[in-house]
Amino acid sequence: xxxxxxxxxxxxxxxxxxxxxxxxxxxxxxxxxxxxxxxxxxxxxxxxxxxxxxxxxxxxxxxxxxxxxxxxxxxxxxxxxxxxxxxxxxxxxxxxxxxxxxxxxxxxxxxxxxxxxxxxxxxxxxxxxxxxxxxxxxxxxxxxxxxxxxxxxxxxxxxxxxxxxxxxxxxxxxxxxxxxxxxxxxxxxxxxxxxxxxxxxxxxxxxxxxxxxxxxxxxxxxxxxxxxxxxxxxxxxxxxxxxxxxxxxxxxxxxxxxxxxxxxxxxxxxxxxxxxxxxxxxxxxxxxxxxxxxxxxxxxxxxxxxxxxxxxxxxxxxxxxxxxxxxxxxxxxxxx
Amino acid sequence: xxxxxxxxxxxxxxxxxxxxxxxxxxxxxxxxxxxxxxxxxxxxxxxxxxxxxxxxxxxxxxxxxxxxxxxxxxxxxxxxxxxxxxxxxxxxxxxxxxxxxxxxxxxxxxxxxxxxxxxxxxxxxxxxxxxxxxxxxxxxxxxxxxxxxxxxxxxxxxxxxxxxxxxxxxxxxxxxxxxxxxxxxxxxxxxxxxxxxxxxxxxxxxxxxxxxxxxxxxxxxxxxxxxxxxxxxxxxxxxxxxxxxxxxxxxxx
Numbered sequence: 196x197x198x199x200x201x202x203x204x205x206x207x208x209x210x211x212x213x214x215x216x217x218x219x220x221x222x223x224x225x226x227x228x229x230x231x232x233x234x235x236x237x238x239x240x241x242x243x244x245x246x247x248x249x250x251x252x253x254x255x256x257x258x259x260x261x262x263x264x265x266x267x268x269x270x271x272x273x274x275x276x277x278x279x280x281x282x283x284x285x286x287x288x289x290x291x292x293x294x295x296x297x298x299x300x301x302x303x304x305x306x307x308x309x310x311x312x313x314x315x316x317x318x319x320x321x322x323x324x325x326x327x328x329x330x331x332x333x334x335x336x337x338x339x340x341x342x343x344x345x346x347x348x349x350x351x352x353x354x355x356x357x358x359x360x361x362x363x364x365x366x367x368x369x370x371x372x373x374x375x376x377x378x379x380x381x382x383x384x385x386x387x388x389x390x391x392x393x394x395x396x397x398x399x400x401x402x403x404x405x406x407x408x409x410x411x412x413x414x415x416x417x418x419x420x421x422x423x424x425x426x427x428x429x430x431x432x433x434x435x436x437x438x439x440x441x442x443x444x445x446x447x448x449x450x451x452x453x454x455x456x457x458x459x460x461x462x463x464x465x466x467x468x469x470x471x472x473x474x475x476x477x478x479x480x481x482x483x484x485x486x487x488x489x490x491x492x493x494x495x496x497x498x499x500x501x502x503x504x505x506x507x508x509x510x511x512x513x514x515x516x517x518x519x520x521x522x523x524x525x526x527x528x529x530x531x
Numbered sequence: 532x533x534x535x536x537x538x539x540x541x542x543x544x545x546x547x548x549x550x551x552x553x554x555x556x557x558x559x560x561x562x563x564x565x566x567x568x569x570x571x572x573x574x575x576x577x578x579x580x581x582x583x584x585x586x587x588x589x590x591x592x593x594x595x596x597x598x599x600x601x602x603x604x605x606x607x608x609x610x611x612x613x614x615x616x617x618x619x620x621x622x623x624x625x626x627x628x629x630x631x632x633x634x635x636x637x638x639x640x641x642x643x644x645x646x647x648x649x650x651x652x653x654x655x656x657x658x659x660x661x662x663x664x665x666x667x668x669x670x671x672x673x674x675x676x677x678x679x680x681x682x683x684x685x686x687x688x689x690x691x692x693x694x695x696x697x698x699x700x701x702x703x704x705x706x707x708x709x710x711x712x713x714x715x716x717x718x719x720x721x722x723x724x725x726x727x728x729x730x731x732x733x734x735x736x737x738x739x740x741x742x743x744x745x746x747x748x749x750x751x752x753x754x755x756x757x758x759x760x761x762x763x764x765x766x767x768x769x770x771x772x773x774x775x776x777x778x779x780x781x782x783x784x
Contacts, residue, residue, distance in 0.1 A: 411638075412637070414638055414639070415632065415635075415637060415638055415639040418629060418632075418639060419629060419632055421618055421621060421629075422614075422616050422618075422626070422629065423612075423614050423616070425581055425610075425612050425614065426610075426612065426614070426616070428580070428581060428601075429579055429580070429581065429604075429605065429608070429609060429610040430605050430609075430629060430630065430632045430633060430685065431601045431602050431604070431605030431606075431632060431633040432601070432632075433601055471619070471620060475620050476620050477618055477619070477620040477621040477625070478621075478625060480638065480639070
């Protein structure tokens with residue numbers, strides 16, 4: 196446990212690191228652009244049109260998507276871990292990613308079977324839409340069940356079973372589909388920050404901001420939930436409303452981000468643990484901004500690595516996240 | 532004051548208490564005893580608003596539990612459960628501060644009055660030197676005290692505790708009970724706790740509530756000892772409890 200001034204220093208250092216990484220992320224890529232040019236492009240200085248376009252139209256959008264996705268997934272993971280009192284909970288425990296992938300699978304693999312050929316613009320918007328509807332449908336079912344089920348662990352198990360069941364259906368769809376559709380689907384599951392257009396960002400950004408507003412409203416309930424649902428209830432917490440608040444912000448975060456970027460694994464699971472290790476705190480008034488900040492940093496880092504190695508983002512987040520989780524579990528079995 | 536009016540609790544095929552009416556006054560330390568599975572926790576949970584009552588009404592300081600808002604309930608009754616709270620990175624003073632939740636604003640900002648109450652609560656359980664320790668570095672007895680301090684910080688006229696003594700050694704057990712007794716008498720609280728320690732119930736409390744399913748006997752300690760209910764309920768073919776001398780008797784076979 197650190198004092199308030201420790202936390203403040205950490206916040207300042209991490210914010211500087213975030214700004215630095217953001218700038219580096221804009222400068223790095225297929226064409227390396229010096230940081231001075233990045234600055235010029237952002238401040239409207241003199242630059243060749245092509246360089247300006249690369250930075251403002253391509254890289255800036257991608258970096259903002261990384262930022263937003265990192266924040267959203269991490270904060271969602273923190274909320275899930277506290278709500279379920281389980282260090283292995285994350286934004287996807289309730290079956291959201293499977294729901295999203297079912298939506299996409301039905302759209303990409305199912306639609307061609309029905310003979311609806313789609314043009315490219317329709318299909319990109321359609322993939323996101325289908326994923327969002329799939330994720331929302333799953334969460335709606337879990338939400339409805341959670342009003343009747345008192346035991347939060349039952350909800351967790353239901354979410355996992357649901358996810359597995361849906362994955363089986365997705366596998367059947369994959370098995371029956373043609374090669375092209377299958378490839379598009381598999382690439383979607385690998386995740387991508389680069390496929391988000393400016394128009395889509397205009398949807399993603401407000402959704403994640405709305406999720407953040409709900410998360411801030413959930414800070415005090417989350418602190419009470421640290422002691423478990425029984426204690427929280429005797430201290431005046433309305434459990435039903437709190438679950439709804441947290442589930443709604445989860446769908447805004449995980450549902451929307453998955454819809455546009457594909458299922459990005461392990462960020463939501465690992466970042467809250469990194470925040471706990473660095474900030475040595477449990478209070479969500481510190482943990483929430485700390486997790487958001489670290490989520491943005493780690494996501495930008497993953498994006499940089501994935502650009503340098505030209506690998507899908509999902510494999511990078513997994514390779515970065517898994518060792519963190521293993522380390523946390525081994526170091527301290529009793530993290531909660 | 533806890534007032535049970537003709538309450539029935541339990542499950543469909545296992546009624547634990549039937550048509551029980553009892554009034555437990557303010558300023559008393561009251562023990563709840565009964566055999567394993569007799570429904571001690573179920574009764575406490577029901578009074579805390581966590582469980583369900585099949586029939587009848589529970590009145591807390593004159594208010595019907597069913598009709599109370601979550602805020603009203605949280606400012607009337609606090610509950611120390613048997614759950615072990617061992618959260619990494621969570622300091623004792625933060626846990627106790629959570630007890631102020633019903634009184635703080637939407638983000639949980641503490642005012643100077645709240646901080647004073649947290650300090651006083653820590654002092655009452657004699658844990659003021661532990662306020663900066665985290666919950667994962669303390670013994671069971673220390674954790675128990677912190678959870679009680681949290682209940683004190685909640686500043687409710689009624690405090691319920693589910694087996695607060697079960698993880699404690701003998702001196703700790705008695706110290707905890709004299710602390711509870713002091714709180715009940717000096718701070719005029721109604722403190723109702725379940726226990727398996729008959730010696731504690733008989734020597735430390737003002738009154739005893741004894742579950743004799745489906746009945747609940749509620750008597751001052753001296754009358755309870757004389758009534759013979761304890762001896763009758765807590766004996767088997769080889770073990771018996773002598774409430775007058777507070778001792779356990781084994782019968783050789």
